[in-house]
Amino acid sequence: MFSETRKNDHLLLLLFAIVTLAGPILLAPLGAGYPDLLQRFCIFGIFAIGFNILFGLTGYLSFGHAAFLGVGSYSAVWMFKLLTMNVIPALILAVLIAGLFSLLIGYISLRRSGIYFSILTLAFAQMSFSLAYSVLTPITNGETGLQLSLKDPRILDATNTSGSLPSTNLFGLTMNSTAKVDFLGMTLQFNIGFYFCAIMLIIAFYISMRIFRSPFGLMLRAIKTNQTRLNYTGINTRPYTLAAFVISGMYAGLAGGLMACTDPLAGAERMQWTASGEVVLMTILGGAGTLLGPVLGAGFIKYFENIFSKINDNVLHNTFAFLPDGLEDFVVSILHVFVGKGWHLTLGVLFMMVVIFLPGGLIEGANRILSWLRTRGKAGDNTAESKETTTTKTAVNPAE
């Protein structure tokens, strides 16, 4: 599934859809089969796919994409407050507002390229974050974050008489409702929220695939490779980069909207620069400029965040109980800094290893393993032939 060539696009999409939809079953043995985490995989997958359209294709590194995520969340929650608890209008508004917002920021930031572009986007995102915290309190509810309340108008919904806050729904299907099914001795949960996010992820992946294969995508790739030549070929690069910026901003808005759909509140911390940095890590870790890379990176980071941050000293002591006492304490005190709140240290080490040894990210790693297996498989029959396949493999890799 990692060999990305143009011919097997349909196969890739089909496999992607199957793996995504079967996520709860496939990931249950890894301890990730519960909806909350699966939803996060999908949402951050969408965020990273969108970011990759800008960074992976054009090479413009934005450090401010969390701003669009935050704007999407706020728009969605406002839709829940004013109009209806149905998620569709909320998502539409989230995508539109994030699109407009990225049009404005992109129009100004794209006047520069390279590091200056990155700094401009970072500055805009931090400005948005600060504004959301202070001046814009009437819209964002400042530090507390924007939440639903019983007094909200919700003009399209029937009057709420239950006395408790309504929950988000898709034409009546409540987002956090779950069907429990026993499967091979494990209890699996079929969660409406997850399947909604999963379908959104598949649609997002499909659109990104079409962009990658289209003439528009080719132009974006050309911008990354040689902008000078493109200018002297009669192409105005600015509208292309702006279009890519707005598209990726809308993806971020969709991700932010989905966050609000699964948990209807929005806080300013979603716009902070650490959130922008996280999507950069996801994309690079998975493989910038590849189709699957960003989703893999997002899943990888969110999964390990979940695993490592839950480990505490007690778990470590239990794991290393077989060691002699002094040695056990020593090992635990070393590992202590890498788990729990210190999991970012683990992420940092992983990230450094990937950047140094696998500059193409996890996708490159997978491709290397695959081509190694192929070479080894053929080496027995015909050495010359296998050499030929490796050279053609390095010569052409249209998906990257």
Place this chain on the structure above:
Amino acid sequence: MGILEVKNVNKSFSGLKALQNVNLSVEEGKIHAIIGPNGAGKSTLLNCFIGKLLPDSGTVTFDGQSLLGIPPHKINQTGVSRVFQTPEIFTDLSVIDNVMIPCFARRDGSFSLHAVKRVEDEAEVRDKAEQMLVDVNMADKRDMTASSLSRGDKRRLEMAMCLAQDPKLLLLDEPTAGMARADTNNTIELLADIQSKRHITMAVIEHDMHVVFSLAQKISVLAQGTVIVEDLPENIKGNPKVQEAYLGGAH
């Protein structure tokens, strides 16, 4: 009246006069060579034609339209293409994609959001690009990554990219520099062939006199930022001013 008219162009870089009252007239359908010793201002002059540099004074008109102060992509859309001294190609992309980009630029103009069809399903553009590769003898390298090409092939690829746009004027900056003799002769043949078949006007900067005298129908000699002679090739060789410029007798 030439298709490209350069009148009284001056350009100086922090006091250093790179171009002084340059006058040049490139006739339609001809190959016009611009020669001169190193530092004579040949590349600077070419940069003034494509929007890379803005002259301090003077006029540059192409097809009756001024080229000064117009962004590079718009100049290109009027029909001026340039082959650079060091090949400017899309090194990360395949050879065929490299040629398809100018084909798209030719068909769709400076911007279009074609995001629905797949690149290889654009049959008309793809066929044109394939034909272009056949024309420059590179059809067998279609799927190679451009960065893995030899230097001579990179130049030929860049030429294919420029020709794919059906330019009215092709600017070539030392198209054979660093090439082996055989490659140089191939390039001469290719250029002569293009000129006889498609009647594309060309302005060529070149150091290799073999290339100059095999191709040029008119020659301008540039020395110390000014055109000292503009004449037919047969009159250039014996011209004392030219010999003086090349042998360093000036001053």
